[in-house]
Amino acid sequence: MKFEGTDSYVATDDLTIAVNAAVTLERPLLVKGEPGTGKTELARQVAAGLGLRMIEWNIKSTTKAQQGLYEYDAVSRLRDSQLGDERVNDVKNYIRKGKLWQAFEADEKVVLLIDEIDKADIEFPNDLLQELDKMEFHVYETGETIRARQRPIVIITSNNEKELPDAFLRRCFFHYIRFPDPDTLRQIVEVHHPGLKEALLTTALTQFYELREQPGLKKKPSTSEVLDWLKLLLAEDMTADDLKRDGVNALPKLHGALLKNEQDVHLFERLAFMARRERR
Known part of the structure; x- marks a missing residue:
């Protein structure tokens, strides 16, 4: 056995x-x-x-x-x-x-x-x-x-x-x-969302890991949450271009699937505010 x-x-x-x-x-x-x-x-x-x-x-x-x-x-x-x-x-x-x-x-x-x-x-x-x-x-x-x-x-x-x-x-x-490394997470995503376009997957996972590694985050998003997020992206028919951020908005699209408390949302809103001030 x-x-x-x-x-x-x-x-x-x-x-x-x-x-x-x-x-x-x-x-x-x-x-x-x-x-x-x-x-x-x-x-x-x-x-x-x-x-x-x-x-x-x-x-x-x-x-x-x-x-x-x-x-x-x-x-x-x-x-x-x-x-x-x-x-x-x-x-x-x-x-x-x-x-x-x-x-x-x-x-x-x-x-x-x-x-x-x-x-x-x-x-x-x-x-x-x-x-x-x-x-x-x-x-x-x-x-x-x-x-x-x-x-x-x-x-x-x-x-x-x-x-x-x-x-x-x-x-x-x-x-x-342990939390899966990018290669393992790709395998997990393939099981749940087979055939996901490479550009979308690469952009989404890059943003996901950047979000997880943000200092001060109270609750890091988990494997189940990134799978939910990808499901929403597919449901909205989003592309890699749709996910691109201009440096002013620090929050990813449909971030409610990833961030589960107001403290973490406010953290990224502060980062976006600081980014806008630097660009002036």
Whole structure:
């Protein structure tokens, strides 16, 4: 079982090595990187590339580790007991299986995505240490132990919003997805927008990288945002000449797809103002 990328996802050599190393070691793959660099999509493409089903657990700030195992609905059981419902005689009727339970009970190997783990409470990763290490957990209400029939491929993503515990990091294989260089980004664009005219692509990517490298930028535009920008340029039937700037307007055309806060827009507006003053 070896991941080599897919037709719809450009995976660099170091990324495929990381995925295959995690699979070989049977350890969770912890993927970090800028938002929009394809961390979540990686799990989907690993599942597609290996022909496996994917189970996705999207983490929120209110998510608790226990929810990934199971939840016991004691309130519903109490209500049903008051109504004389026979379902109360079997506690299993009130246990809701979490994403880890679903992955553990699968007859075939699956890909389990734990997406944006850094959104949850700082104790969240620690609460999953034993379950991800031993691939089993105990259900206290029924007295049964749930063990993985087939050890899933676990991919965990993080936007680095908070530090993860050392004990958790020791159990993972780590990979940081660097922002793609121009050649790699061209390959990514070709996958999503095949046959883009060379002049338009060269001009657009030149402006894009110039924008990313601008000092003082609060949020650098990501891979997903440049793809959206190119989609808009194509929809507006723009050419390389349409993108040319005269040195007075520092903002690229349709910049709303690239710049996502007023601070960065004001930065380029100030640059344009300074450029106009110098030309007088």
